[in-house]
Amino acid sequence: MHDPILDRTLRRVRAERVRDHRRRGGVTAAVGTTLAAAVLAGGVYLGQHSVPGERVLVATAADGVRMTVTATPADGWLRLRADLDGIDPGERCELVVTDTAGRRYLAGGWVASRGEDTSVTGAVVVDPRDLAAVSVVTTDGRTLVTATAR
Template sequence: MAPNVLDTNELNEIDTMLMEELPPEAALNGPPQNADHLLLRTLGTVREERHQAVRRRGRITAVTSTFVVAGVLAGGVWLGQGLGVGETADALLQGTSSTGAHLAVQVTDTESGLRLVATVDGMQDGEACWLVVHTKDGRTFTAGSWRAHDGEVTLAGSAMVRAWDVARVSVVDHDRRPLVTAS
């Protein structure tokens, strides 16, 4: 016998080993007899699972949307009720300078700080002006700025200070010299 030639017994052993490794479905000649029924049942299961997932997603979206709308409405009501709460007009400060400039400031204390409405008259045309709030302990806060013109100017400003802490309000020039002060 030649050294590279396998005998029939060896071939049968190799064939048996290969057959043991293959699943039983590989030995079938053609598809199983109930293949159409199995395919239809599988496709039906897939369709039903997909349909359930879509319905579940729809329910989750509806519930989430309901909560978002309810939250927005509740927040709007809360904010709407909060407007004006805690706002009190604490003082009207007035002052006149030696040059004839007039300053009147309505000071309103709000929950978030101080709101000012200042009416200024008699500033030199083209003058750069700053509205400055001075506190009782010496701190200063710039509440607004503008370029003056002939006639009366009304402007709004704000500062992070409470109304009871305001000592005076001034209009100052570019060099921070007071032009007119209201107290």
């Protein structure tokens, strides 16, 4: 004995399971493809924009001042790019490099802007192998944040 209503219900349940399975598989494939593309694009970007010997130093002070410094070696000197956040507006600041012998070098200066992240570039005649730290120091001598080289 066949029950046509039961048969129809079972076919519908099976079809919905197959459809759900395919839908989940499609989402998984889309997410996987997106992640793979992002990793590949990031690798291409880094490959095109990184310099041999380039170093990235990161630090966060207890009061929330954050700094990321990219130190790019040149022939016996360093190019610096510091991305900063959390410095009070109007603060007069200097980017200071310390070498492994403890000598300090001024690499740049600026006045912190109101409510904006700040990017500062500078250069210093320090051999890239001798880089020990990069600090943000106020003109009155307070150190706001220091990133050490490892």
